[in-house]
Amino acid sequence: MEILLRYLHFISVITLSGTLIAEFFLLKSSLEKKEIRLLGQIDAVYGISALILLGVGLTLWLGGYGKPTEFYSENPTFHLKLGLFVLIGLISIYPTVFFIKNGKGDATDIVKIPSLVHWSLRAELILLALIPLFAGLMAKGIRIF
Template sequence: MLQDALLAYAHFFAILATATTLALEAVLCRPGLRWPQVGLLGRIDLFYFGAAILALASGLARVFWGLKGAPFYLQNPLFYVKIGLFVIVALVSIAPTIQFIRWMRQAESHGDKPVPLAEVGRTRRFVLSELALLALIPLAAVLMARGFGY
């Protein structure tokens, strides 16, 4: 029972960390972004990656070592919706990560100028898309916990 509670806590913590770091990316990656801020954006993205991996690992730990047992999850189509959404968010996150890396490589040569507006706008759309998709994952979880999908 304690093990299940600790796994649930780790999973919730990781989910909150994932959402928080992604929200921070959305706040920073906006029109007016200046080159000196790019390094912070890259570091936040690294924390986002770590939090997402922790969310995945703790979620899988709940599936296989949690109180409900693997059949509860593996026989429910909503579980696969959650996994599918997670994979889509991960795939969408590739474009912003690549852009952040490019910006970090270019940052020194640009001083305190703003990052080009078109690049920021395109990258921000990806980050906001990630946030919207990420918000759907708990909906699937809540429905699953209440018996939907069987």
């Protein structure tokens, strides 16, 4: 069971990263509504992968698989890693709402994309890039503070 959970955790990390990178590269200063709908679909996969990642991660943490629960619970590096994940989720709310609201209507209508959507995706990518570093430190039992 543990190996299946770890596999699912790994696949959801790859899916989450891939969809976020796809959103970043598909985003332009203005888009047709059909392109915004596509971004919305990619964003939905991103959200589903984030929920799977969170659910599997919590199961691995609290379910007693692998290392004892205390290993994670008492490790500030783990809490920083989890906090970054939550922060990424909060930052992703604005682009998600924008894609949902602006994907409706005539497919060929042009919509100017707010700079906050661009900056949100950039921030998410930067924070996401830090999580594997903290995961590696955490796995080795290194506490950053």
